[in-house]
Structures are given as structure tokens and as C-alpha cells.
Amino acid sequence: MMKNFMPPKHSKDQETLGERLRKRREALGFTLKDVADEIQTAQKHVTALEEDSYDVFPAKVYALGFFKKILNLFGTENKEDWIKEFNTEWEIRMFRKDKTIAPLPENRGDGPYLTPARFGLLIGGMGLLIFLLFLVSQLQNFVGIPKLKVEEPGNQALLEVPMVRVRGSTEKEGRLTVNGRELRVDERGNFDETLELAAGLNALEFQTENRFGKVQKEVRYVIVK
Known part of the structure; x- marks a missing residue:
């Protein structure tokens, strides 16, 4: 029976999981090609596991699957400990790979500052606001009636001459x-x-019509003696 191969306890000079896997293979007399042929995969996958280089695997499930096959091939009895350590090692290495540190912004004092990007956003925001105000005004014109204010003549005005001044907005x-x-x-x-x-009596009908076809009317009655 093959000797049970336990992962060594943690120490400051502890070997990596891949290094221990390589030593186990060499102790059993397997070459990289032997292992690759037995588990039916490319030799580079076995090499990657021994070098703790997981970038060649498209996903964790592939690397873990090959790792389990190697453990079975080596007759490892405490496979759960090895698998647990593999999962931990994978998470640590993938975290280090994906973790990016964003550069700190340049210190410009405590007050606000205007960068080209912020200036562009400011101009764009102002343009959008003006456009929205224009749309609101056009909508009001479309749904509302036009304004009409007749200041002269007053209603039922009495005139001495047959002439009248009409004034308003x-x-x-x-x-x-x-x-x-x-x-x-x-x-x-x-x-x-x-x-x-x-x-005699004159009825003056004022009518204004805007470009949207909305109409407003107002009538003034004027009497000429």
C-alpha cells in the first residue's frame, strides 16, 4: 500500500501546493507525460498545477477536476485536505490577479476644482437644461391658449368721433x-x-391664433355718437 501523503504543516519556509504535488509525482516515478496521458489532458495542465500557475485554466472547475484526477492517480488517501488547500490557494491567487489598485487623485487642496472632464459635464448639463426648458415652453404653447390683452378701447367706450385706438399685447x-x-x-x-x-354700436372682436392653431378671443363694444 502506498504511504499516505499528508500536506505539511504551515511554516515560514513551507512548500507550495504545486511543489509538493511535483515531489509526489517524482517519488512515484511518473513523468509529466505519464500523468497527462493517465488523466487525459494536455501536459501543460499538469505543469501549471505543479507551478501553481492557474492562468491556463478557463475556470476553476477545470483545474480542480484535473487536480482530483491526479490525487486519485497518486493514491492519495486524505484527498479532502488537499482539495481544501487547493480551493484556498486558488482564491488567494485569483484575488491577487484581479485586484487592481487605483491611483490616488492629485491633491489639489480642500476646495473644489474644475477638471476638463468636469467642465465638459457642466457644459453638457447646461445644454441639456436649456433644451428641456425649450421643450417645456413649446409644450405650453401647444397645449395652452395664446395670451391676448386688450388695453384700449375699454368695453362700452363712448366716442365722439368714428375713430378708435386699439392697443394691447x-x-x-x-x-x-x-x-x-x-x-x-x-x-x-x-x-x-x-x-x-x-x-352707433360697434362690436370689435379681437382674435389671436398661434402657430399650433390655438385661438383666444376678446370682444370690446364701442359706441360712436
């Missing part, structure tokens, strides 16, 4: 009419014109 991009006659609106949305009236 509306949306500058809208179309403003009085009884079907179009009035001029300046760049600020103001209008100010004089109209000729007939004697």
Missing part, C-alpha cells in the same frame, strides 16, 4: 385680427393701431 409669433382685419404685431408682441368705425 399678444404672442409675437401669432396672427392677430379685429373683425377679420389683420393687425401688425411688433417683435415684443405689442400692437397699436387706429381703426375707423361706423356710427
